[in-house]
Amino acid sequence: MVDGLCIACPKGTFGEDCSEECPTDKYGELCSNECHCRPTEPCDPIHGCINTEGTCNVNGSEVQCCTNYILINGRCEALMHGFVIRSQKDYSSRSNG
Structure with a gap:
């Protein structure tokens, strides 16, 4: 009141x-x-x-990290706000020439 x-x-x-x-x-x-x-x-x-470990799924020994987390040395670590990590396959091949 x-x-x-x-x-x-x-x-x-x-x-x-x-x-x-x-x-x-x-x-x-x-x-x-x-x-x-x-x-x-x-x-x-x-x-x-609150998921403090960032682990969303564990299948046997395979760990899947939650959104905004990345697997580093077997642990899900929180990404800093605003950063995105892309895999190599997200980029097209570029040739010099």
Whole structure:
């Protein structure tokens, strides 16, 4: 409530004056969503489970990194904002001449 008016709390908060953060296993609007995170993932009060490892899929020994992550020395590392990595096949062959 602000100035006697009821307003929606920002995502990740609740309470009469929206000053309370969601409990550790809840997130979203009025903390109405439950986190079902892996042990290595924290539950963000706004977005839910946060993948800190960048691993989206592991099939046997093959690791697939999430969007905005790149596999370096067997680990998924976060890319800096705005950078894109393209493979060699993304570029056409160029000849000198």
